[in-house]
Amino acid sequence: MKKFYMTAVAMMLAVCASAQMTKMKEFESFSSIPKELSGGDELEIIVNPGTNDDLFDIYDADFNKIKSISIDWPKTTSYEIIEERDSVVTESYNSESWIGTTKSDDKLTFTWEEAQQYAAADLLQNRFYIGHYIDDYVYNEERTERWENKQVEEAPTDHIIVDNTTHTIYINPNYEYTQYGSSLKGSDYHYYYYKQYGNKYPTEYYVYKPEEGFLYRVTNSYKSTFTGDWKTKRNNYSSFIHTIDPDYRDLDNNSERVSSRLSKSLFNSDANYEYILPILSPYTGETSETDRDGDGTVDIKRTYHGHFISGLKIMSDNGNTLQEINIRNSLGSSGRLDISFYKINNQFYGLINYSTDEGYMRDLYRIDPTTSSVKRMENVQLAIRPNVVDRSSMVTVELDDTDTARELVVTGMDGRIVERRDIPAGERQIQVPAARMASGMYNFTIRKRGTVEKNGKVIVK
Numbered sequence: 001m002k003k004f005y006m007t008a009v010a011m012m013l014a015v016c017a018s019a020q021m022t023k024m025k026e027f028e029s030f031s032s033i034p035k036e037l038s039g040g041d042e043l044e045i046i047v048n049p050g051t052n053d054d055l056f057d058i059y060d061a062d063f064n065k066i067k068s069i070s071i072d073w074p075k076t077t078s079y080e081i082i083e084e085r086d087s088v089v090t091e092s093y094n095s096e097s098w099i100g101t102t103k104s105d106d107k108l109t110f111t112w113e114e115a116q117q118y119a120a121a122d123l124l125q126n127r128f129y130i131g132h133y134i135d136d137y138v139y140n141e142e143r144t145e146r147w148e149n150k151q152v153e154e155a156p157t158d159h160i161i162v163d164n165t166t167h168t169i170y171i172n173p174n175y176e177y178t179q180y181g182s183s184l185k186g187s188d189y190h191y192y193y194y195k196q197y198g199n200k201y202p203t204e205y206y207v208y209k210p211e212e213g214f215l216y217r218v219t220n221s222y223k224s225t226f227t228g229d230w231k232t233k234r235n236n237y238s239s240f241i242h243t244i245d246p247d248y249r250d251l252d253n254n255s256e257r258v259s260s261r262l263s264k265s266l267f268n269s270d271a272n273y274e275y276i277l278p279i280l281s282p283y284t285g286e287t288s289e290t291d292r293d294g295d296g297t298v299d300i301k302r303t304y305h306g307h308f309i310s311g312l313k314i315m316s317d318n319g320n321t322l323q324e325i326n327i328r329n330s331l332g333s334s335g336r337l338d339i340s341f342y343k344i345n346n347q348f349y350g351l352i353n354y355s356t357d358e359g360y361m362r363d364l365y366r367i368d369p370t371t372s373s374v375k376r377m378e379n380v381q382l383a384i385r386p387n388v389v390d391r392s393s394m395v396t397v398e399l400d401d402t403d404t405a406r407e408l409v410v411t412g413m414d415g416r417i418v419e420r421r422d423i424p425a426g427e428r429q430i431q432v433p434a435a436r437m438a439s440g441m442y443n444f445t446i447r448k449r450g451t452v453e454k455n456g457k458v459i460v461k
Contacts, residue, residue, distance in 0.1 A: 031045075031046045031258070031259060031260055031261075032044065032045055032046065032258065032260065033045075033046060033058075033260050033262055033263060033264060034248055034250065034255075034258055034260065036248075036250055036265075036343060037248060037260065037263040037264060037265055037266050037341075038263075038264045038265065039264040039265035039269070039271070042060060042061050043061055044058055044059070044060060044061075044066065044264075045058070045059040045060075045061075045063065046058055046260065046261070046262055047059060054070050054071050054072065054073060055068065055069075055070050055071075056068070056069045056070075056071070056261070056262065058262070058273070067273070067317075069262065069273055069275075069317050071261070071275055071277075072277075073241050073242060073243050073277070074241075074242045074277065074278060074280055075239055075240065075241050075242070076239065076240055076242065076280060076306070076307045077236055077237065077238070077239045077240070078236075078237045078240070078304070078305060078306035078307070079234055079235060079236045079237060079304075079305050079306075080234070080235045080237070080302055080303065080304050080305070081232065081233075081234055081302070081303045081305065082232070082233050082234070082235060082300065082301070082302050083230060083231070083232050083300070083301040083302075084226070084230070084231060084233075084299065084300040084301070085226045085227060085228050085229065085230055085231075085299040085300070086226070086228025086229050086231060087224045087225065087226050087228060088224070088225050088226070088227050088228045089200075089201055089222050089223070089224050090222065090223055090224075090225070091220055091221075091222055092221050092222060092223045093219075093220065093221040094218070094219070094220050095218070095219040095220075096207075096216050096217075096218050096219075097216065097217050097219075098214050098215065098216050098217075099118065099214070099215040099216065099217060108214075108215070109212075109213035109214065110208065110213055110214070110215050111213070112167060112208055112210060115167075115169070115206070115208040115215045116157070116160075116162060116169060116208075117152055117154065117155065118134070118152055118215060119160060119169040119206040119215070120133075120155045120156065120157045120159070120160050120169075121133035121134045121152040121153065121155040122134060122152075122217075123159060123160065123171065124155050124156070124159065127171075127204070128159065128177055130177060131155070133152050133153045133154075133155040134152040134153070158172065158175060159171065159172050159175040159177065160172055160175075166207075167207065167208040167209070167210060168205060168206065168207050168208075169205060169206040169207075169208070170202050170205045171202060171204070171205070201220070201222050202220070203219065203220050203221060203222070204217070204218065204219050204220070205218055206218070224293070225293045225295060226292050226293050226299035226300070227293075227295075227297075227299070242278045242280060242307075242309070243261070244261070244275075244276040244277065244278055244312070244337075244339065245259055245261060245339075246259070246260070246261070246276065246339035246340065246341055246350075247259045247260070247339075247340050247341070248260060248263075248340070248341045248342075248343075249340070249341070249342050249343070249388070249461070250342075250343045251342055251343060251344050251439055251440075251459060251461045252343055252344065252345065252346065252439075254439070254461055257340075261275055261276075262274065262275050263275075265369055266341065266348060266367060266369060267314050267322050267323070267367065267369055267372060267374065268316075268322060268369050268372040269369055269370060270316075272316045272317050272318050273316070273317040274314060274315065274316055274317070274322065275314075275315055275317070276312050276313070276314055276315070276339065277312070277313045277315055278309045278311075278312060278313075278337075279309065279310055279311035279312060279313055279324065280307040280308070280309060280310065281307065281308060281310040282305070282306075282307055283305070283306045283307055283308045284303065284304070284305055285303060285304035285305070285306075286303075287301050287302065287303040288301070288302045288303075289301050290302075309327065309337050309354070310326065310327055311324055311325055311326045311327050312324070312325040312327070312339075312352075313325075314374065322372060323372070323374050325352075325365070325374065325376075327352070327354060327363070337352065337353070337354040337355075338352070338353045338354070339351070339352050339353075340353075340388075341367075342388075342441075342459055344413075344439075344440055344441050344459065345413070345440065347366065348366075348367040348368075348369070349364060349365065349366055349367065349441065350364070350365040350367055350374070351363075351364055351365075351387065351457070351459075352364075352365070353387075362387070362456065362457070363376055364376065364377045364457050365377065382397065382444055382446060382454040382455055382456030383397070383398035383456070384396070384397050384398075384444060384456040384457075384458055385398075387456075387457065387458060387459060388458075388459045388461060389434045389458065389459070389460055389461070390434065390460070390461055391434050391435050391437070391439075391460060391461075392434070392435065393434050394431045394432065394433055394434065395431065395432045395433075395434055395444075395458055396429060396430075396431050397429065397430050397431070397432065397444060397446075397456075398428070398429055399423065399427060399428050399429060399430070399446070401426065401428060402425065402426070402448075403425045403426065404425055404448055404449075405422065405423060405424055405425050405448075406422075406423040406427075406446055406447060406448045406453065407420070407421070407422055407423060407446070407447045407448075408420070408421045408423055408430060408432075408444065408445070408446060408447075409444075409445045409447060410432060410437075410442055410443070410444050410445075411442065411443050411445070412437075412438075412440060412441075412442055412443075413440060413441050413442075413443075418436060418437055418442065419432055419436060419437075423446075432444075434458075434460050437460045438460070439460055439461055440459070440460060441457060441458070441459050441460075442457070442458045442459075442460060443455055443456075443457060444456045444457070444458060
């Protein structure tokens with residue numbers, strides 16, 4: 001039997017070759033409803049026109065349009081609530097030194113204009129290392145004493161900010177300059193705390209005291225602690241569309257896997273199309289608490305809010321809900337869910353694989369479209385890989401560590417035992433060849449002292 005999707009591709013090419021594509025508009029993607037799920041003998045084509053992920057057009061084998069279906073996939077936005085204390089900046093160090101020393105140890109005197117010129121030249125030459133605008137020191141003839149020189153060459157002033165009210169001269173944090181081939185800003189300078197504390201907290205600046213005529217170089221350092229008021233903000237993450245994309249295999253005819261969001265005769269026998277919607281429940285994660293400044297007190301709390309799939313809703317395209325399925329042991333916010341449908345001995349089964357806080361879970365359902373029945377067969381807790389195998393493969397069973405001997409029993413759907421094996425204490429993994437099994441579904445059971453401990457399902461194709 002040809003692959004379903006290959007059949008669809010061949011049909012598509014045939015239509016193109018016969019110039020019948022005028023029947024269809026431009027489309028984004030297409031898939032097929034297998035004949036076994038379409039309620040008839042004809043393969044039906046599902047086309048997504050590309051406008052959005054909610055709209056599907058259905059065509060017959062000759063690409064005559066049958067119907068359009070719109071699916072209202074649930075959409076959610078996860079977010080994080082952040083509670084944090086404001087930072088409080090405090091001065092941890094302050095040093096003030098006056099400019100200039102004469103032979104008599106007196107401070108040099110400046111006018112306000114001279115002070116600005118000196119500060120501009122001093123920053124360029126001795127802080128940014130750009131140019132030579134000032135002779136740092138003047139010596140006596142015997143070179144036994146020296147003092148700073150307030151006589152400077154005229155220097156640019158775009159690298160400083162002057163406050164004429166307080167007679168203070170700051171580094172301009174937006175000043176761009178080149179040092180050792182690198183383009184920098186005043187805020188990048190190693191002793192300027194602009195990035196951490198803002199322009200409000202410079203670490204080196206100049207203060208002129210006009211009543212004295214003296215210029216002082218001030219050096220500060222700061223520390224930030226998160227001890228301010230508590231504030232709350234919300235960070236939204238991107239929105240997410242929750243779609244369900246089941247796949248289907250006809251093991252009676254050894255078909256390949258085909259993905260189809262729509263079916264017609266899987267869950268009942270009427271003429272409407274069917275699809276599956278996730279049932280979403282709100283999820284609140286644990287609150288994380290952090291001490292950012294190391295003072296022993298929590299100063300930020302983060303709580304994640306999202307949604308998880310707590311069940312499934314089988315829908316008809318007429319808007320009716322055919323059945324709801326609850327999922328055991330709720331998924332965490334990052335859990336995944338996969339659905340596979342199988343036809344075995346003319347019976348339909350649904351296998352749901354999903355993540356929980358307790359690990360990876362599998363639920364097996366028997367589907368009877370004649371009675372619209374979907375019943376869970378039993379919990380499938382045993383870690384088996386793969387779940388679907390061909391007869392040339394090995395089935396690997398992962399076991400918990402224990403100091404007690406156990407037994408593996410493999411039975412067919414008719415109850416016939418096809419494999420029985422003793423498991424020594426401490427064994428963590430066993431392998432069973434699928435070659436001993438005919439096509440069909442098998443139950444793998446772990447027993448300890450005659451009591452069923454875990455079981456799982458394997459489908460052999």
